[in-house]
Amino acid sequence: MPEPEALRRPGSAGEIFRVFNRLALQGFGGVLAVAQRELVERQRWMTPAQFLELLSLGQVLPGPNIVNMALMIGDRFLGWRGAVAALGGLMCVPLLIVLLLAVLYRETMHQPMVAGALRGMGAVAAGLVIATALKLVGSLRSNPMGWKLCGLVALLTFGAIGLLRWPMVGVVLGLGSVAVLTAWVRIGR
C-alpha cells in the first residue's frame, strides 16, 4: 500500500487519457477490478482508501459507476480537461471495438454458429449479472433497515421490474422514496 507521500499526480490530460484507455482495454466484463490495479497499484494516483471512497460515491450517484469515477478522478487532478480526458480514454477505443463487433455480427448473424454463440454468451451475461447481485446480498446485513425489510424491498423491485415489467421511473421513485424514508427513521432511532 503506497504511502500518501509516495503518491504521484498525472502530468497532463494526455497521460490521464492513456491510463484510462489502457485500463478500459483490459476490462472484459467490467472495468472495476482493473481500475483498482492500474490507478492504485501501478500509477499510484490514490491510496486504496481513496479509491474505495470514490467508488462508493460513484455508486450512489446515478449513471455508469466507472464513468462517474473517471470523471471525478480526472476533475480532481486537472479540472474539466482532466474529466474529459478520462472519459475519452475510457470510451473512445472500446466504443470503436464494440461497434466493429456489432457490424461484424450483423454481417454474420444468419450463420447458425454465430447466432448460437451469441445465445450462449447472452446466457452467460445473464449469469454474470445475477452473480453480481448475489455477491452484494451479504452487504445488506449491516443495512440499518434490517435484512428482512431489505429482502422485501429487493423482491418487490424484482417483481415489479422483472416480472410485471412496470416502468422503472415509477418503481425507483415510489419504492425508492419509501425505502429511503424507512432507512432515515431507523437510523434516527
Add this chain to the structure above:
Amino acid sequence: MNALLYGAHGLDSDVLLQLFLHFGMLSLLAIGGAITTAPDMQRYVVGEHGWLSDAQFTSSVAIAQAAPGPNVLFVAVVGWNIAGLAGVAATLAGSLLPSAVLALSATRFGDARRNSRGMRAFTAGLAPLTLGLLLATGWILTEPVRHSLGAMLLVPFTVLTMLKTRISPIWLVAVGALFGALSLAG
C-alpha cells in the same frame, strides 16, 4: 450509406430526440450501474416501440460484454441496431451527459455530507433496490433462451463459477460462445 447513418428504421430526428431523452432519464435512475437500466430499455425499445426483437436486445448486451471496456457501451450497440450512427449518438449522449453533469456537480456536495443522516439513509434505502434491479436484469436477459435447457443450464453454471472461483468473466463468456456455437444453446 443511409442505413449506416440512420439504421434500418429510418427514424427521424423527433424519434432520435425521444430516444435521447428516454436514455437520459434512465441514466439518472441508474443507481446500480448502467446495466440496471436494461429492463426498462428492453421494455421501451422492444415492447413499446418494436425497434428491436428480444434476441437482438440480448445479443446487443452480449456483444458489449464480449468487448473490452465499460459495461455502459451496450447502450451504444442498442443505439446502433435501432438507428445506426445517429442512434449511437442519441443513446450514448443520453446515457452519459445528464449523469456526467450531475456526477461532477454532486461530488463536492456529497463529499461534505458523506456521514450525514440524509446521505446514509439515501445509500441504505437504495441498496436493496439496486439488488432487486440487478436480479431483474439477469432474469430479463434470459428471455430469448428460456426455451433452451442447455442455455438455461449455463446461467446457474456462470453464477456458481463467479461465486466460488476467481476466474475472469472473459473465460465464461468464451465458454458460453463455444457452447452456443456447438448449437447446445439452441
